[in-house]
Amino acid sequence: xxxGRIIQLGGTPVTTPQDxxxxxxxxxxxxxxxxxxxxxxxxxxxxxxxxxxxxxxxxTTLTSDPVTYNIVLQILEQEAEHEEDLQSLLDYRPxxxxxxxxxxxxxxxxxIASSRDxxxxxxPQ
Numbered sequence: 001x002x003x004g005r006i007i008q009l010g011g012t013p014v015t016t017p018q019d020x021x022x023x024x025x026x027x028x029x030x031x032x033x034x035x036x037x038x039x040x041x042x043x044x045x046x047x048x049x050x051x052x053x054x055x056x057x058x059x060t061t062l063t064s065d066p067v068t069y070n071i072v073l074q075i076l077e078q079e080a081e082h083e084e085d086l087q088s089l090l091d092y093r094p095x096x097x098x099x100x101x102x103x104x105x106x107x108x109x110x111x112i113a114s115s116r117d118x119x120x121x122x123x124p125q
Contacts (some may be wrong), residue, residue, distance in 0.1 A: 001071050009068075025053045040090045047083035054079060 003013040014023050021028055026049030031039050054076040061069040 005068055005071050040086055044086045047079055050079045
């Protein structure tokens, strides 16, 4: 999306990871801790930084470039969704009986257990 717009405006997009690192507005912390919690925290920090950059771009293009504004708005919405997804993974807690997440309720677990028992009691045909 953004690459095409940069070309339309006569610019040259940055296309290599080495250049992304050199030109980034957010920096990049290479994960140095193998624990998922730390990696999620680093990724959330990166998403938050990107959100800040795109919010500034929205302000810059609001009255001067509606095409770029709409592209940036779409990207910002995706970045916010990414941050929410990562945050929900970070906040995740296992539920009872091996079920996961906040959707675990005893009635759901009982339904699963009765379905499993019903299935295992069937004889092959």
